[in-house]
Amino acid sequence: MSIRVNDTEVPPPDDxxxxxxxxxxxxxxxxxxxxxxxxxxxxACTVLLDGNxxxxxxxxxxxxxxxxxxxxEGLAGANGELHVLQRAFVERDGLQCGYCTPxxxxxxxxxxxxxxxxxxxxxxxDIAAGPAAVTREEIRERMSxxxxxxxxxxxxxxxxxLMLAETAA
Amino acid sequence: MTPLRYVRAADKVDALARVSxxxxxxxxxxxxxxxxxxxxxxxxxxxxxxxxxxxxxxRDDGGLFIxxxxxxxxxxxxxxxxxxxxxxxxxxxAGASAQIRNMATVGGxxxxxxxxxxxxxxxxxxxNKRQPGAGCDAREGFNRYHAILGASDQCVATHPSDMCxxxxxxxxxxxxxxxxxxxxxxxxxxxxxxxATPQVETVLLPGELITGVELPPPTDAMVRxxxxxxxxxxxxxxxxxxxxxxxALAEGRVREARIALGGVAxxxxxxxxxxxxxxxxxxxxxxxxxxxxxxxxxxxxxSGNGFKIGLVERTVVAVLTALAGARA
Ligand SMILES: Cc1cc2nc3c(=O)[nH]c(=O)nc-3n(C[C@H](O)[C@H](O)[C@H](O)COP(=O)(O)OP(=O)(O)OC[C@H]3O[C@@H](n4cnc5c(N)ncnc54)[C@H](O)[C@@H]3O)c2cc1C
Ligand code: FES
Ligand code: FES
Numbered sequence: 001m002s003i004r005v006n007d008t009e010v011p012p013p014d015d016x017x018x019x020x021x022x023x024x025x026x027x028x029x030x031x032x033x034x035x036x037x038x039x040x041x042x043x044a045c046t047v048l049l050d051g052n053x054x055x056x057x058x059x060x061x062x063x064x065x066x067x068x069x070x071x072x073e074g075l076a077g078a079n080g081e082l083h084v085l086q087r088a089f090v091e092r093d094g095l096q097c098g099y100c101t102p103x104x105x106x107x108x109x110x111x112x113x114x115x116x117x118x119x120x121x122x123x124x125x126d127i128a129a130g131p132a133a134v135t136r137e138e139i140r141e142r143m144s145x146x147x148x149x150x151x152x153x154x155x156x157x158x159x160x161x162l163m164l165a166e167t168a169a
Numbered sequence: 170m171t172p173l174r175y176v177r178a179a180d181k182v183d184a185l186a187r188v189s190x191x192x193x194x195x196x197x198x199x200x201x202x203x204x205x206x207x208x209x210x211x212x213x214x215x216x217x218x219x220x221x222x223x224x225x226x227x228r229d230d231g232g233l234f235i236x237x238x239x240x241x242x243x244x245x246x247x248x249x250x251x252x253x254x255x256x257x258x259x260x261x262x263a264g265a266s267a268q269i270r271n272m273a274t275v276g277g278x279x280x281x282x283x284x285x286x287x288x289x290x291x292x293x294x295x296x297n298k299r300q301p302g303a304g305c306d307a308r309e310g311f312n313r314y315h316a317i318l319g320a321s322d323q324c325v326a327t328h329p330s331d332m333c334x335x336x337x338x339x340x341x342x343x344x345x346x347x348x349x350x351x352x353x354x355x356x357x358x359x360x361x362x363x364x365a366t367p368q369v370e371t372v373l374l375p376g377e378l379i380t381g382v383e384l385p386p387p388t389d390a391m392v393r394x395x396x397x398x399x400x401x402x403x404x405x406x407x408x409x410x411x412x413x414x415x416x417a418l419a420e421g422r423v424r425e426a427r428i429a430l431g432g433v434a435x436x437x438x439x440x441x442x443x444x445x446x447x448x449x450x451x452x453x454x455x456x457x458x459x460x461x462x463x464x465x466x467x468x469x470x471x472s473g474n475g476f477k478i479g480l481v482e483r484t485v486v487a488v489l490t491a492l493a494g495a496r497a
Contacts, residue, residue: 016175016215019202039203040269052242052271058199059272062175063217107268114267119246122262122404128251144404145266 001065005030006074012062020064021045021056024071032072032102036147043146046103047071053110053145072102075109085109085163094159096150104146108160111142112167134164170205174214178221181346181380187216189348189376194218196238196277199269204282208291209299218378219274225249231386237276237379241332242267244275253387256394256413260335263398266405276379279333279343279359280371283326283435284407286311297323298367312471314407317478318434324367325471327432328360329407334431335396337439338413340385347377356382357429360436370435389417390425393495397488398431399480408432410481414488416452423447426489428461430481433468440464443485452493454486461485 002009005028013023021038024030024047036044038057045057048070056069075083085105088094095101115138118130123141131138139157148156176192178184188194192214195201204210223238225247233254235244244250245261265273287294287306295304307315307325315325333356341356360371373379394415400406411431417424426447428440446460461482468478 016173017170017205038206040199040265043266043268046268049271053268054272055199055268058197058202058269060175060198060202060215063195063198063219065177111267117246119242120251120258120262122259122398124262127255127258127262128248130251141404142267145268147405 003061003064003066004068006070012065016060016062018061019057020047020049020059020061020069023061024056024069030071030073034099034102036099036103041147042100042103043107044100044103046107046146048106048110051110051113053107070106072105075105083109084166085159088159088162088166089156092155092159092162094152094155096152100146100148100150100152104143104148104156107143107146108156108163111139111160112164114142115164134161136161170208171211171213173205173212175217176214177217181221181378184216184218184221185346185348185376185378187214188378192216194276194378196274197240197269197272198277199265199273200277200281207289209282209289218276219272223274228383228386233384235275235382235384237381238274241265241270241273241275241278244332245270252392254335254339254384254391254394256338256391256396256415257332257335257384259396260331260398260411260413263396263408263411264331275332275382278330279336279356279379279382280373281328281330282370284314284329285326288326298326298363298370301366301368308471311473313473314409314432315471315474316434317468317470317474317481318430318438318465319362320435320469321363321365321367323365324363324435326363326367326435328370328434328436329432330437331396331398331408331411331431333360333437334411334429335413336382336384337437338394338415338427338429339391342383342385343379344381344383345373345377346380347374351380353383357437357439363435367435388415388425390415390427393417393492394427395488395492397484399484410477410484412481412484412488414485414492416489416492418452418493421451422449423452423456426460428464428485428489430464430485433477433481440485452489454490457486457489458482 034044036042398411415427443464
């Protein structure tokens, strides 16, 4: 079974030990996805697997067989037009060094979908009802799996708010 | 990591046959892949059960049966869990990050290993859990995150799961399948204290699989329940201590109390002594303090974690006070 990466079928690695992150970076040269810690602690390696955000460093590439992987390289439109969140990151200065950015962006795109579904978070006051309003506290909690060592968090949260506002309209 | 074979289980029977012949079960891989990569654990074959149909089914009696391969994210988002067992949803959402919860399974969460740094430090530290008889560097070392209840001279590690604390509070039952048939064990008895054999962490036998977890029909204190986690940063960190609490009142008195503690022992700690002390009392902070002090009477803090006694006390009082004030 192949793995579908940004709309292209790729064969799984022969060695089952290869992580999805190393498959992307070392085998496919899709170096947009970053390796921060390689142990699940930073979120820099976040990609979308069948639309859900996951950590590619803790996923074996073979676990993605028959599934669809989307990385930062696969977000722009066919004519190169940036994804609405990519544009928002530029507009709101959601980055400094940029190392965490691909992970932040993939993560936030899936987070928007989780919010749309009404999934609660740890800080949602009424777990049964789900989030009533998308507060900054909600965004920060939902994005806590993505660290930014430059401290660009205020811009990141603002970029996400801009995307949510634009896509709600 | 040493070379290994990877297979996807065709069905439960296939998974069981492979595990019986020495393969390791792979759920989301969020703990096992890391442990293999760091050489804390070894495996020659992984059998991936994450794609076996994972359902959450309502039972005729109003309880739930949760397949082992259900993800932490799916369980936390399930409407019946959120409505009838809010403590479980909140505990799941307190754990790890959204990315990890999307991968992590119920079975893997139960069987995740301790986060003791000496357990992870293969080259630099002694650990009786990793290498029986080697010694324990945590006892006199950095033990801020370690146990205050039920530990032994050999091991002071804690079980890191948030989900399991809620499951212990809810009287959840773990369903197991092995070569000699099926059996079930209460979650509260599934993990065992370290004693002289800290490498033995659960009652799971070699070759056995976790097939699912059963929740009993919800009682009033399960429905009126919550989970609070205290940590060194406000999110994406393991618990220093955590509290799963549930309370039901009748005529201004406590009729049913449920309390379980996380971050204090090698297992999720069901605080039965405190629960018993609360029955029939007025739901006020002095009664809550007295009850949790009974539970903590046997606590044995280490050099770096004496603060946990006061922290557990205050967190229990905060959780129960909020539940007592909540509208029924
Ligand atoms: C950075 C980070 C932060 C984290 N923070 C938290 C936290 O705050 N709170 C928390 O609770 N957890 C936390 N976790 C741990 C996380 O919850 C676990 O890694 C996860 O639940 C394990 O599930 P899995 O399916 O990925 O297990 P796997 O890694 O696939 O497996 C774990 C173990 O379970 C065994 N196994 C899996 N399924 C079965 C089965 N059905 N039958 C028998 N054996 C089985 C495997 O063989 C292995 O030994 C964190 C993890 C990381 C990496
Ligand atoms: S590289 Fe995957 S979480 Fe840090
Ligand atoms: S922008 Fe540098 S790590 Fe986030």
